[in-house]
Structures are given as structure tokens and as C-alpha cells.
Amino acid sequence: MITRRSLLEAAGTTALLAGAGQLSQPLAAKADEALSLSPQLPEGTRAEAVLDTLPGKKPLIKLSYRPPNYETPVELLRGAITPNDAFFVRYHLSDIPEVNPDTWRLSVGGDGANGEIRLSLNELKQLPATEVAAVCQCSGNRRGLFEPHVPGVEWGYGAMGCARWKGARLKDVLDRAGLKADALEIVVAGTDGGITDKTPKFVKSIPVWKAIEDTTIVAYEMNGAPLPHWNGFPARIIVPGWTATYWMKHVTSISAATKPFDGFWMKSAYRIPLGRFPVVARFASQETAANTPITEMVINSLMTSHGNGASVKAGGKVTVGGIAWDAGYGISAVDISTDGGSTWTAATLGEDLGRFAFRAFSHAVAMPTKGSYKVMARATNKIGQSQTPALIQNPAGYHHNVVQTLTLVAA
Amino acid sequence: MRSIIIAMLSCGALAIAAVAAEKPVELKPGPGADKVEANCAACHSLDYIKMNSPFLNAAGWDAEVTKMIGAFGAPISPADAKVIGDYLKAHYGQ
Numbered sequence: 276m277i278t279r280r281s282l283l284e285a286a287g288t289t290a291l292l293a294g295a296g297q298l299s300q301p302l303a304a305k306a307d308e309a310l311s312l313s314p315q316l317p318e319g320t321r322a323e324a325v326l327d328t329l330p331g332k333k334p335l336i337k338l339s340y341r342p343p344n345y346e347t348p349v350e351l352l353r354g355a356i357t358p359n360d361a362f363f364v365r366y367h368l369s370d371i372p373e374v375n376p377d378t379w380r381l382s383v384g385g386d387g388a389n390g391e392i393r394l395s396l397n398e399l400k401q402l403p404a405t406e407v408a409a410v411c412q413c414s415g416n417r418r419g420l421f422e423p424h425v426p427g428v429e430w431g432y433g434a435m436g437c438a439r440w441k442g443a444r445l446k447d448v449l450d451r452a453g454l455k456a457d458a459l460e461i462v463v464a465g466t467d468g469g470i471t472d473k474t475p476k477f478v479k480s481i482p483v484w485k486a487i488e489d490t491t492i493v494a495y496e497m498n499g500a501p502l503p504h505w506n507g508f509p510a511r512i513i514v515p516g517w518t519a520t521y522w523m524k525h526v527t528s529i530s531a532a533t534k535p536f537d538g539f540w541m542k543s544a545y546r547i548p549l550g551r552f553p554v555v556a557r558f559a560s561q562e563t564a565a566n567t568p569i570t571e572m573v574i575n576s577l578m579t580s581h582g583n584g585a586s587v588k589a590g591g592k593v594t595v596g597g598i599a600w601d602a603g604y605g606i607s608a609v610d611i612s613t614d615g616g617s618t619w620t621a622a623t624l625g626e627d628l629g630r631f632a633f634r635a636f637s638h639a640v641a642m643p644t645k646g647s648y649k650v651m652a653r654a655t656n657k658i659g660q661s662q663t664p665a666l667i668q669n670p671a672g673y674h675h676n677v678v679q680t681l682t683l684v685a686a
Numbered sequence: 687m688r689s690i691i692i693a694m695l696s697c698g699a700l701a702i703a704a705v706a707a708e709k710p711v712e713l714k715p716g717p718g719a720d721k722v723e724a725n726c727a728a729c730h731s732l733d734y735i736k737m738n739s740p741f742l743n744a745a746g747w748d749a750e751v752t753k754m755i756g757a758f759g760a761p762i763s764p765a766d767a768k769v770i771g772d773y774l775k776a777h778y779g780q
Binding site for chain 1: 707708709711728729730731733734736737738739740741742746750757758759760761778
């Protein structure tokens with residue numbers, strides 16, 4: 276049987292094992308204060324997480340070295356656009372080749388296409404370019420805050436970012452091969468894979484209706500620069516509004532399928548119980564009687580101006596701020612409460628960078644006397660959705676959008 | 687999947703800089719630690735284990751070991767799987 280590894284070797288390539296190098300380096304110094312890890316995270320996560328620097332990145336919170344899973348510290352999420360060098364890194368599998376853009380090719384075909392084509396990076400760039408500011412958020416962002424805890428990568432708040440993604444529309448790419456009327460799903464795959472050929476390769480599918488939306492793109496630029504290696508160089512799929520599991524990095528294959536794709540990462544992983552979350556977008560061809568693939572993000576917000584427990588000055592007002600986002604329906608309000616959720620006051624919203632982007636918000640909170648203040652933020656969108664007051668349990672720990680409470684100590 | 691294979695053949699990869707600098711992850715000493723290191727660390731760094739502690743009960747750790755073998759194809763013998771499961775429950779369990 277031809278394995279993925281032997282194919283890479285046959286193609287004259289060298290597969291790098293992320294994390295295989297430099298084992299002799301000293302242990303990273305612990306810096307819990309700088310990390311400001313949530314006390315809700317598992318004890319083992321709090322003990323193991325360190326600030327660590329991947330090539331080309333700022334120090335991020337390392338949850339696992341191999342495959343690399345690094346989240347963005349909250350203080351680097353203060354702006355509505357996340358810099359490339361602060362953007363989180365998430366891989367499922369440990370074999371992560373570094374792609375040569377000169378020999379990279381994107382194959383477009385499948386039984387739901389009229390033919391098969393291959394595009395070079397330059398050919399991809401010759402298609403009409405479009406740019407969309409969009410939030411890329413791991414389905415399991417905040418998994419580590421689940422109570423009871425569920426296994427997986429125990430993310431805090433930072434498995435997300437928002438960037439301006441530029442590329443060709445996926446529908447234009449598909450048009451080059453010719454999409455058949457009975458195409459059902461678009462299957463996307465990239466270069467990264469497992470260490471053994473028995474490990475299911477990370478392959479995802481997207482329903483055709485979502486794949487051909489104007490904002491679904493094959494991106495080759497992120498915030499005006501080539502994609503960083505760790506974020507999918509030279510090209511990745513951008514599915515605004517949907518969780519990052521569909522945003523295939525290092526994409527090399529786009530395949531139109533006339534039947535539901537039944538790979539492990541669709542059939543068994545990234546599933547949520549049917550009907551439990553208030554999501555609109557459905558992936559009907561993948562639904563079962565019990566569950567459905569995760570699709571769009573749930574509405575959420577995060578106060579990023581202060582760490583939990585931060586000291587502030589008593590006797591005046593303290594401006595608290597952060598970011599809010601949803602699946603693209605549009606943030607209509609962020610409300611702030613300082614009385615445990617009994618009364619709410621509208622925060623000021625920042626610049627609108629588009630319906631898929633982070634929306635900044637800020638609010639001056641009165642802190643007349645010394646003491647502890649609990650500040651809550653709750654986002655609402657244009658279709659009336661708002662954040663859940665209580666955790667919605669699900670086995671894999673997805674869609675955590677519980678209203679956050681930030682404690683500030685005025686002195 | 688033919689298209690994926692073709693894409694793979696044409697996908698170049700350079701052996702250059704972007705490798706994460708993995709630091710050693712020390713497990714608690716105990717019977718079976720060697721089996722964990724020999725088997726689990728082939729595919730992922732051992733911080734995955736410590737990160738997922740100490741909240742899994744015995745059934746939870748058994749399910750993780752079963753998933754690694756059944757779903758992810760880890761080539762672990764039944765005897766080693768038992769030793770690994772026992773070690774994880776004893777040192778990183780609830």
C-alpha cells in the first residue's frame with residue numbers, strides 16, 4: 276500500500292516532524308503571572324502550560340509541543356485584528372511538512388466536478404482576489420474551562436484570532452474545474468498528516484452551499500503578508516462564520532463529492548449533539564439522528580483589557596474593553612453588568628470591520644470605592660442571539676460561550 | 687481521493703527552519719512510564735497526558751488509550767496498552 280509518507284519521499288521531499296528538533300534546550304522558565312491562566316483550567320494544564328516561541332511567532336501559550344498547539348495570550352487579543360505573529364497555532368497531527376511555494380500545486384476535481392485541474396500559486400493569484408476580515412476560532416476554544424473537564428486540548432480563551440484574509444473565491448476555483456449540479460460536499464485536504472499511515476489523514480468537507488458563498492475563499496495572504504507556516508502557508512481555506520476545523524491549512528486538494536464524505540474527521544470527530552445549540556447553519560448531508568457536524572460559531576465575547584484579578588484605581592471610572600463576534604449575523608450590542616447580571620448597560624462598539632470580524636467594545640465602569648468588582652460582558656447579534664448564562668454540555672467540549680465574569684480589584 | 691494523491695505527489699516540502707523546539711516533558715516515575723514514553727511519544731509530546739490531568743477516571747483513560755489505538759492507529763500491543771492504561775490511571779487519574 277502506498278502511504279502518504281512514501282509519497283512524500285517519492286516526491287523528493289523531506290517531511291519534518293514538528294517538535295523533533297533541539298531536544299537539548301533547557302526547560303522554559305515558568306511564568307504563571309505572564310500567562311494569567313484561568314483557575315478553571317485543569318491542574319495539569321496549569322502546571323504544563325508555558326510561554327514558548329515557535330519560529331516566526333511571539334511567545335504564545337504552549338499547551339502541547341507536538342503536534343504544536345499554542346494559544347494567544349488574552350492581552351494580545353486587544354485589537355480587532357490579531358497580528359500574524361500572535362495568531363494561535365493548532366494542529367491535530369505531528370507530520371507538518373514545510374511547503375515549497377514554487378512546487379506547491381492545488382488539485383481541484385472529484386466526481387462532482389467536470390474535470391480535474393491543478394493550479395500553481397501564481398495561477399491561484401491570477402484569479403479575482405477578494406479580502407474578508409474574519410474570525411478563525413477553534414471549535415474547542417475554552418474547552419479547558421468546561422466543568423466537568425472533558426479530554427482534548429485544554430484551551431483557555433486564546434484559540435482564536437481575527438485577520439484580513441485575501442485570496443481567490445473557492446467558487447471561482449471550483450468553476451475552473453466545473454462544478455456538477457449534483458455536487459454535494461467539497462472535500463478539502465492539506466499536507467500535514469500523522470506519524471503512522473494508520474492515522475486518519477486530516478480531511479474535511481464543507482457543504483456546497485457554504486463552499487460557494489462569496490466569502491469562502493482560498494487565502495494566500497493574512498493581514499497583507501503571506502500566511503505564516505504555522506497558519507497554513509502557502510494557502511488555506513477560509514470559511515467565515517464557521518469554526519476553524521474547516522479552514523484547511525496547507526491545502527493541496529479540493530474535491531467535489533456527490534456523496535457525503537465519510538472520513539474520520541467528519542464522521543466521528545467535530546460532532547455536536549443535534550438540537551442542543553442555537554445555530555442556524557446546517558450541514559444536512561452529514562447529520563445523523565444523534566448528532567451533526569459543528570458548523571457556525573456561537574455568539575461570544577471576551578474582555579481583553581484586563582487580566583482576571585487585575586488591580587485598578589479606585590475612586591473613578593475604569594474603562595473595560597474587549598471583542599465580540601458571531602457567525603456573521605452581526606454584533607448589535609455588547610452589554611455590561613456589574614451587579615451579577617441583574618442590570619445591563621450598553622457598551623460602546625468600535626469600528627465595524629465586517630460581519631465576520633471581531634467587533635471591539637468598551638465601557639467605563641464606575642469604581643467609586645476600594646474593593647472587588649465583578650464585571651460581566653454579554654454580546655447580542657442582529658438575529659437576537661446572545662451568550663449562554665450557563666454552560667451547554669457536550670462530549671467534546673465545543674461552543675463554550677458562557678458569559679464571562681472579570682474580577683477587578685480597585686485600590 | 688485520487689486527486690489528493692496527485693496533489694501529494696506534486697507538493698514540495700523544504701527541510702528548513704520552521705520546527706518547534708520541543709522541550710523534554712518529564713512523566714512521574716512508576717511502573718509503565720517507559721511504555722508510555724516508548725509508545726505514546728512516537729506520535730505526540732507527553733504534555734498531552736499531563737494537560738489532561740487529573741480529571742479522567744479509569745474508564746476515561748481506558749477510552750483514551752482505546753481511541754489512540756482504534757481511531758488513530760497507534761501500533762500498541764494489547765499487553766502494552768494494559769500497562770499504559772494502568773500507569774495513566776495511577777499517576778494522572780482522578
